[in-house]
Amino acid sequence: MQRLSTSVGHPPAALSTPHQAVHALYHLHHGWLQGWLRRQLGCSHDAADIAQDVFMRLLARQNPVEPREPRAFLSTIARGLVIERWRRRELERAWLETLAALPEAEAPTTESRLIFLETLTEIDRMLDGLKPAVRTAFLLAQLDGLTCPQIAQQLGVSLATVERHIAKALRACYTLRYGH
Known part of the structure; x- marks a missing residue:
């Protein structure tokens, strides 16, 4: 996520109210969230990706976000995204094992593999x-x-x-x- 900044650390006036709230959360808690995720996951790259995804998810919301406990709020969203990521990796692993067991003549194309994996992920999300x-x-x-x-x-x-x-x-x- 591109960091929104001004010289005094306040959101630009052009941002709508929901975006101002997200900007404030980002400015005050992004570093903490990324560090928390890094400790949880043991991977700075995954931590950075998930921290970004948390704020992107908040930006996509229609309603303003002004939690009473911002760190608990952000970590709850992050936990959900971590679980989604683990589930997706587990689905990918199972799919790759299934593909490996297929005779080469029956193996789907790379494009078909990706489409099938995305479909599995959507079904998993729906079931959840x-x-x-x-x-x-x-x-x-x-x-x-x-x-x-x-x-x-x-x-x-x-x-x-x-x-x-x-x-x-x-x-x-x-x-x-x-x-x-």
Whole structure:
């Protein structure tokens, strides 16, 4: 992120109110956040990337950001981004292992590999956004091939609840695919 600065350390007057708040947070806490991330991750490059991503995420928000505990607020966002990064790396590792097990003639092109990995990442993000019960019901149906009555029995909930959970997950998939 390009550091916003003025001679006295105040945000430029041309910045909108939400951007002024982010500028103030950046100015006061970026160094601390990057150092905190470096200690957590043991890698200054990852720490710098994630610190930048935190502030980029804040800039993308519609509403002004003025937390009472700015460091706790920033570290919470950073933790989420660290988890996303670890999950993405785990997905990449699993995908590369899958590719390595394929016969060379069946291996997808480099472009197809990247598209598939991005799709997996989007699906993972969508699943993570579901309530745990909804996600569990959906995964039991999709990955384990269980029927709704079997899922209801396994989870100890009603058949109608399982059907609502799966419908909610399918709507999330539809939204992911078609954006509606």
